[in-house]
Amino acid sequence: MLQGFKDFIMRGNVIELAVAVVVGSAFAAVVDTIVSNVVTPLLNSVGGAEVSGLTIEIISGNESTRMDFAAIINAIIVFLITAAVVYFVLVAPMNKAMEFRRRGQEPEPEEISDEVLALREIRDLLAQRKTDGTL
Structure with a gap:
């Protein structure tokens, strides 16, 4: 049972997923700030000048009823x-690497x-x- 867990953790895609989550969340914070x-x-x-941006107050003067479309x-x-950065920085290069790996392998013969x-x-x-x- 422990060997199966070790094999699961050591698979490349689990580690890549963890890296993607960490990098994605860090990058999301940067993008959100900008x-x-x-x-x-x-x-x-x-x-x-007289409108407070893209907000609407359902009840005038009550800020808890403000809808902020911005x-x-x-x-x-x-x-x-x-999503674009994660795709172009992590997913697309990984797919390309997997394609190169597959090219080096012989296709399995079909039964x-x-x-x-x-x-x-x-x-x-x-x-x-x-x-x-002779037909």
Whole structure:
């Protein structure tokens, strides 16, 4: 049982997944900070001088009823940038490496059933008869 667990942990994809999670979360924090301090103020400035950005208060004067659309757009941008970086920095190169590994390996021979072998033999005999003119 312990050997199976050790084999599972030592598999490359488990370690790669752990690295991706750590790098992704660290990068998400960086992207979130940049987007919050650059993109969100730009989005809030779209509303004009007398409007408080992309927010709507359902009940005027009650801040707990405020809907902040800039924060939603901020979260979407952070997600898309983080996903793109994780894909292009970790996933795409890993897929390329796996492709190179597969190229070096011979494909496994497929198992052929007796029925398929019999049908191939019949096909070959018919083709031979056709070329010999004994049909």
